[in-house]
Amino acid sequence: MHNNHLYAAIGNIVHVIDTTSFTLLDTFNVAQTSSGSVRSITFSNGYIFIAHRDKKIRVWKLTKNKGHQHIAMLPTLEDRLQHLCLPRNYVNTRRHKKKLWIQHYDVVSRLAVINKKLICSVSWDKYMKIWNVGDFRCVQSIKAHDDAINDIVVSADGEIFTGSADGKIKIWGSVFGRYGLSAMLEKHKTASVNALALNEDGLMLFSGASDRVIFVWSKVKGSDGMVLNGVLRGHYKAILCLINVRDLLFSGSADRTVRIWRCDYKGKFCCLKVLDGYERPVRSIAVDWSETTLESKGRFNVRVFSESSNGVIKISTIEV
Template identity: 50%
Template structure:
């Protein structure tokens, strides 16, 4: 199934709506059916409207996401109801970047002191200290299509592309990026091409090696020497970092897979346009990953996944405008939904967890900041406003010695990257106030 860029189609007529995959004309009925399902699922967001910039946090309980997930309780509290009433939050947009040429920002990533911003097929690299431009790579290969994901492992940079391939780069001593190979590698293909059993049907009369993705690679995650990739071809593939060979290919979903997250213990979570999140693990002594659980609560396409630091909480964002919070059950090795975080007026497009903060970016052109309390409730600390188009990608980092300041970086479909300095602190309560409280 050949898919055009997700920029070819939009959720609605509103210029701020996010766009999704659209098929080219094909004789394959299954391909057109799959694409139709994707467009039908994501159209749930078309009836929503932007949240007015003056909307107060007190209106969170009555927003549009209740219409699609009324059975899921809300987890958030107002700041005045939160367990830390003397919480102080401030944020400031310190830098705005406009990578050239001006294309939608499809992916952001931070590695050490470098910021990677993917704009169409080109990846720009900036120094995070002063945001000076360090390098631009893949600029001369427009045939690779837009970059969907950037990840890092063992000194290598992995980039996922629209053209079904994963590129592997090394950083030279001069801080430039040099292409090492693409996955699957030539040697891996040569090892398998002669045996018919190594081929799978991707559509009528078309076969490919099972180690090859057959459509756009949409996400990459790295953990413990393994690289996990997901694709619109509905599969999850696992690669070994050391020799770059494909170890497994799993038919993960019934529709395009758009997100992947991996916990430190190796549990893999995949989110799809089929509205499901699936949990994968490799049992002790086994060679392959098996399906552990299927998480079903979303009413439309799952666009983003994020895990907290210890992997005990999973966050999922979808076109139904809600962020669902899943926590590990004591009696099982998978997650169960505990509630929803509401406030965005359109599809959730990206999530990022840093420390005890969760950041969510949406087609409503805002970024929301959520903080978890000790009782499992959440508070919306604030809304980052100022983007003119949907927020497609987020990344955040807390530097040592930053005195609690978190650098939040957001990228949008109009090719703009904004850097925000967010400060969250708890002020001391005067003794007389403590006496009154107790």
């Protein structure tokens, strides 16, 4: 969701929908069919970054006259050429081949904005990479986990959280512009961590995994770590996506439902509503909200956009 526009990907095609009038504003093919499906979309400094199954990140820009124009692919050709000659710029891959450290060599699973100058990407190749938005160069590459990285979220102060199939959540902090490991959370044990979400102030983290539960983590004052503060149960299959809006948490699951959880004034969560009727596992959710009427001050309409089947987007409106 970006500026009341919903970017919905079906395979390698992206549809841009006005969420006010529900009109289709644009449709663009982000790459050849062989590139595979779109895995993640994020927005920074007027650019649209799109990650694919073919291990590439493509950069687009919205123009007034020509719509969405493709302008770059990460890593750029110039960046690759500058690293090509030196042996130290190569890393061994799991297939006993060598790749440049600036390249992902497996599916790019998720993108996230760090600040106006930087974005980050994570991949099934176990690496997290930091990219400069100004010149599209890779400025840091970290082997972050022992298995595929499934999700990443970034707090307002630039702290990075990654969740992996190795069952771990890792917290990364920046010192003099370089990211390093600050803390690690391991309560999911052997279950694959599939989804992460942060509340608005970054003091509360939500993690969903294949163990069917959502953990609620709270920041420890004066520390880089977090403590487990709650467990949300209700889904009967793996948690696949999470999003937090104000005091509401939305979770999508392989059980083909979306659950809406609400936090009370004591910081405890309860399930407010269950959205069902999906034909497939729910893998992505977008949310927006608006105040309803002057008479119902303090009450809001929340619209939930979630994927259904065959390219259909299901829209649910709830008053809270």
